[in-house]
Amino acid sequence: MDSQRTAGARSGLDLAIVAFVVLGSAVLFTQVELNEWLFARTRELEALQVDEAPAILFVLSTCLSWFAWRRYREARAEVSRRQLAEEQLAALLLENRRLAQQYLQAQEAERKSLARELHDELGQYLNAIKTDAVSIQEQVNGPQASTVSAIIRHIDHLHAVVRDLIRELRPVALDELGLQAALEHYLDQRQQRMPTVHFSVSFEGDLDSLREPLNVTIYRLTQEALTNVSRHARAGHVTIRVARTGSPADVSDAVTFEVTDDGRGAEPGEIRSGLGLIGMRERVEMLGGQWKITTAPDRGFRVFARIPVSEHRSVSP
Ligand SMILES: Nc1ncnc2c1ncn2[C@@H]1O[C@H](COP(=O)(O)OP(=O)(O)OP(=O)(O)O)[C@@H](O)[C@H]1O
Ligand SMILES: [Mg+2]
Incomplete structure (x- = not known):
């Protein structure tokens, strides 16, 4: 004009x-x-x-x-x-x-219902099978008893797998304990699976009174960023920082998310985007946030996001 x-x-x-x-x-x-x-x-x-x-x-x-x-x-x-x-x-x-935002919302809803089904159906049946196996074990001796013990071990193993799957699909702790506790729990498990990488974790500000989409977004960003570190980075050290800057009454109230590793990095112009980085960016922009990747060959990889806490400032679809 x-x-x-x-x-x-x-x-x-x-x-x-x-x-x-x-x-x-x-x-x-x-x-x-x-x-x-x-x-x-x-x-x-x-x-x-x-x-x-x-x-x-x-x-x-x-x-x-x-x-x-x-x-x-x-x-x-x-x-x-x-x-x-x-x-x-x-x-x-x-x-x-x-469309991308709709896809992410549908994916989240699908994961939630899948996790519920797994928990309510498979979980309950595994429990019932284990209870029956334990009662059989009490009634038999000799080689039959060791077969029943093996069945119970298999059930325990299956139970652990299903529990991990449910946690991956829908972080129950997020609903029950809040963002910080859910992240701490997730990072503990990640650390166990990546023993050669040293984690530095920091949480700042009140992270437990955030709205649901923000909680889920930060959780998913953490999952994808750490999956990328374990798949691509070959890092020795990774820093995870989630901080809330500002108070609820403040217009600059926002959550800052940052995962930095000291791994092999990548040439920025040559990053072949899979779905991970795109999904992360879409999630952040959907909530009206800013998103940035900083990397160079042999100089590590850093993903950064800043998301406003207030719903009014989110990008409307
Ligand atoms: N921490 C990292 N260190 C080095 N390179 C990385 C890191 N994170 C991402 N990359 C590079 O960015 C590319 C795109 O990552 P993205 O998560 O989008 O896809 P992907 O991990 O290859 O596949 P997926 O769709 O399963 O996530 C990766 O293939 C990798 O080359
Ligand atoms: Mg990825």
Whole structure:
């Protein structure tokens, strides 16, 4: 809009300059009597028809004006075409973002219901089988007793697998204990699975009164960032920092999330995005946050996000 106004003002100025130059020339030529002067000079060259030059120049300038007018109209049509294309592109990007957000919400809902099914169905049946096996174990002796013991061990193993799966799908601790406790629990387990990596963890501010989407987002960011560290980084040290800056009444109330490792890093322009980094960015932007990756070969990898706590400042789909 502003650029249109500037272009309009510039055309007006150009027109004023042209009018001023033409008027000035008209006054000047009446003073010096240009035509008489030209006539006197060109009479000797009558054989060359030089006195017809003004008429020819007039035709030339008319043609040039016509040419300029055509170019002007073409340029305007091109600008309109580009504006339309830009508007369509912006609409497509918005639609794309909306779809990505819907996908993440559907994925979260699906995980939640899957975790519930696993817990309520599989978990309960495993419990029932174990109870039966224990009562059989009490009634039998010898080789049969050791077979039943093996069955109980298998059930315990299955139980642990299902529990891990449920935790991965839906962090129950998140609902029951709040974000900080759920993260501490998750990081403890991660540390056990990555014994060669040294974890430095820091939590700052009140992280237990955040709304549900923010809790889930920070939890999922932590999961994906640490999965990436274990898959790609070959790091010796990883720092996880989650901090709430500002108080609930504060407009700058936000949660800062940061995972930094000292691993092999990556060339920023050559990162082949899988779904992990894209999903992380979508989750952050969905809540109106900012997202940044900093990395270089052999200089580690850092993911950073800053998400406003207040719902009103989130990006609407
Ligand atoms: N901590 C890290 N250190 C080094 N490179 C990393 C790190 N995290 C991500 N990368 C690079 O960024 C790429 C994209 O990561 P992203 O999580 O999007 O995909 P992915 O982990 O390969 O697959 P997935 O879709 O299963 O997450 C990785 O393939 C890797 O090259
Ligand atoms: Mg990944």
